[in-house]
Amino acid sequence: MIEAKGINKSFGNQQVLFDVSAQFHPGKVNLIIGQSGQGKTVLAKCMVGLHHPEKGEILFNGKDFLSMDKSSQSNLRSEIGMLFQGSALFDSMTVEENIKFPLSMFTKMSKKEMQHRVDFCLERVNLSGKNALYPSECSGGMQKRVGIARAISLNPKYLFCDEPNSGLDPKTAIVIDNLIRDITYEYHITTLVITHDMNSVMEIGDNILFIHQGKKWWEGDRKSILTSDNPEINAFVFASEFMKEIRSTLKGQKR
Amino acid sequence: MKYLRNIGRYFLMLGFVFRRPKKFRLFYRQFIREFDEVGINSIPLVALMSTFIGAVIALQTASNIDNPLLPSYTVGYITQSSIILEFSPTIMCLILAGKIGSNISSEIGTMRITEQIDAMEVMGVNSLNYLILPKVAAAFIYFPILVIFSMFLGLSGGFLAVVISGLLSPQNFVLGLRSWFDTYNIVYALTKTVAFGFFIVSISSFYGYYVKGGALEVGKSSTRAVVVSSVVILIFNFIITKLMLLK
Ligand SMILES: Nc1ncnc2c1ncn2[C@@H]1O[C@H](COP(=O)(O)OP(=O)(O)OP(=O)(O)O)[C@@H](O)[C@H]1O
Ligand SMILES: [Mg+2]
Numbered sequence: 001m002i003e004a005k006g007i008n009k010s011f012g013n014q015q016v017l018f019d020v021s022a023q024f025h026p027g028k029v030n031l032i033i034g035q036s037g038q039g040k041t042v043l044a045k046c047m048v049g050l051h052h053p054e055k056g057e058i059l060f061n062g063k064d065f066l067s068m069d070k071s072s073q074s075n076l077r078s079e080i081g082m083l084f085q086g087s088a089l090f091d092s093m094t095v096e097e098n099i100k101f102p103l104s105m106f107t108k109m110s111k112k113e114m115q116h117r118v119d120f121c122l123e124r125v126n127l128s129g130k131n132a133l134y135p136s137e138c139s140g141g142m143q144k145r146v147g148i149a150r151a152i153s154l155n156p157k158y159l160f161c162d163e164p165n166s167g168l169d170p171k172t173a174i175v176i177d178n179l180i181r182d183i184t185y186e187y188h189i190t191t192l193v194i195t196h197d198m199n200s201v202m203e204i205g206d207n208i209l210f211i212h213q214g215k216k217w218w219e220g221d222r223k224s225i226l227t228s229d230n231p232e233i234n235a236f237v238f239a240s241e242f243m244k245e246i247r248s249t250l251k252g253q254k255r
Numbered sequence: 256m257k258y259l260r261n262i263g264r265y266f267l268m269l270g271f272v273f274r275r276p277k278k279f280r281l282f283y284r285q286f287i288r289e290f291d292e293v294g295i296n297s298i299p300l301v302a303l304m305s306t307f308i309g310a311v312i313a314l315q316t317a318s319n320i321d322n323p324l325l326p327s328y329t330v331g332y333i334t335q336s337s338i339i340l341e342f343s344p345t346i347m348c349l350i351l352a353g354k355i356g357s358n359i360s361s362e363i364g365t366m367r368i369t370e371q372i373d374a375m376e377v378m379g380v381n382s383l384n385y386l387i388l389p390k391v392a393a394a395f396i397y398f399p400i401l402v403i404f405s406m407f408l409g410l411s412g413g414f415l416a417v418v419i420s421g422l423l424s425p426q427n428f429v430l431g432l433r434s435w436f437d438t439y440n441i442v443y444a445l446t447k448t449v450a451f452g453f454f455i456v457s458i459s460s461f462y463g464y465y466v467k468g469g470a471l472e473v474g475k476s477s478t479r480a481v482v483v484s485s486v487v488i489l490i491f492n493f494i495i496t497k498l499m500l501l502k
Contacts, residue, residue, distance in 0.1 A: 048377050077379030088370035102378050105278055154378075 007056035034211035081156030096131035121149040285389035294397025309409030310416035331431015348451040356459040360480035363463030364473035398452030
């Protein structure tokens with residue numbers, strides 16, 4: 001389980017996160033949603049220690065990450081898989097080498113086992129046979145998927161995905177959503193997905209956190225998000241006129 | 256104030272760089288890559304510069320020494336000492352600071368702004384150690400090699416220039432090269448080289464690693480890396496010379 005307690009984060013004198021607290025349980029897909037620029041990525045980066053919040057605690061299974069010494073931090077981090085919003089693939093390495101990197105850094109696998117693992121991860125993101133491409137030769141969506149393959153290569157206990165399916169076509173997006181859900185349930189890992197995509201929200205959101213203006217604005221599951229009366233949530237979920245109409249018919253039926 | 260902070264951060268950085276690599280195989284792979292892409296790739300530049308400058312030093316010396324009291328082999332001696340003491344270890348390193356320094360700092364800076372370094376850190380990799388130690392280690396090897404190579408070509412260039420233009424007989428020039436030859440000069444030159452190579456690589460890595468912003472900042476910080484390493488080279492050239500030659 002990951003627990004964030006009272007996270008405050010500023011850049012210079014611009015405060016981005018205000019007292020955000022949340023719990024993310026294992027075996028569940030936890031979503032962080034919210035409009036662009038509201039602090040979702042910053043929150044995720046605080047949780048993995050890439051940003052240092054001025055105030056607050058990040059607990060991984062009860063242990064405070066921020067006050068750990070370097071080597072325990074590093075040990076914990078080898079259990080974290082993260083997909084960055086911009087993929088962040090190592091551009092001097094091929095797709096295969098990218099996925100192999102954490103394996104050769106942290107395991108004692110033989111060449112054959114590693115190859116096996118790489119092929120397995122690539123297959124799960126529908127990229128079999130793309131081993132020898134360089135990131136610059138991959139499309140944006142392919143890079144995202146390689147990023148996911150790299151994030152899951154070490155069988156992480158904690159998986160962070162920053163917009164895993166932005167830039168993907170609806171069909172591939174569903175493949176990725178399902179992949180994330182499947183490995184979450186299969187290996188009982190704690191998964192945290194940042195997304196804007198309402199399809200994903202409805203498809204995989206077990207626990208949903210809505211971040212607005214740097215605050216935790218709303219929390220709930222995918223059923224309650226449709227029936228919530230919170231105006232900001234409604235503005236987010238039913239953004240288009242068409243969806244607003246659907247909402248009013250839904251409301252009408254309920255009465 | 257900002258300078259002091261940067262110096263502090265630079266030494267803190269070195270503390271993380273000089274750790275035992277987690278996986279020696281990965282270190283070795285990076286080491287070879289650096290040696291190849293930075294060291295071997297600098298050979299043409301070093302060869303070109305050294306041959307021509309060596310030739311010009313010899314010609315200029317020959318044209319300046321027309322005093323009949325000075326034996327003609329003095330030309331060989333002066334060429335030898337300018338190349339071994341100053342041109343190859345210092346001027347060549349300043350030139351390499353431009354080439355290697357900007358290369359390293361833009362490579363690492365790009366990794367920073369595209370979050371590749373963050374990706375490593377999240378995995379639990381000591382990115383400073385993984386990225387910079389192989390560069391420093393490779394520099395300790397290829398810098399002396401490049402400088403010795405540069406001395407050799409510089410002297411050959413000088414030899415060819417004066418002999419072809421008939422200013423000096425080959426025997427006389429070689430006699431000059433060998434007179435008052437002191438191996439301590441080579442020790443002094445290589446000490447400088449190793450120090451300068453270390454400064455170039457570590458300072459450029461520093462400016463790349465801590466860059467913030469985008470492509471524009473990567474460009475700016477690689478310029479800064481070259482300027483700062485050059486200044487540091489000039490200062491330490493003075494200090495090392497004072498310490499080693501004027502005991
Ligand atoms: N490194 C940084 N330095 C300064 N400000 C930052 C930095 N990173 C983020 N911010 C600011 O923090 C705010 C939140 O950014 P964040 O990246 O978390 O948004 P987001 O919710 O992930 O948006 P999106 O959905 O567009 O990715 C923004 O106003 C941004 O300007
Ligand atoms: Mg974001």
